[in-house]
Amino acid sequence: EEMRKELTDYIQVEFHKLKSPAETLHQCSQQQR
Helix, strand or coil: CHHHHHHHHHHHHHHHHHHHHHHHHHHHHHHCC
16 A cells, blocks of 8 residues: 555656646747747
């Protein structure tokens, strides 16, 4: 159970790391127009 929670937290953090730059990039490309 404990192991599974750590794994879930890790996945959420990694997913957020991937998602954040994508959103930042999206905002930058919109502002340039």
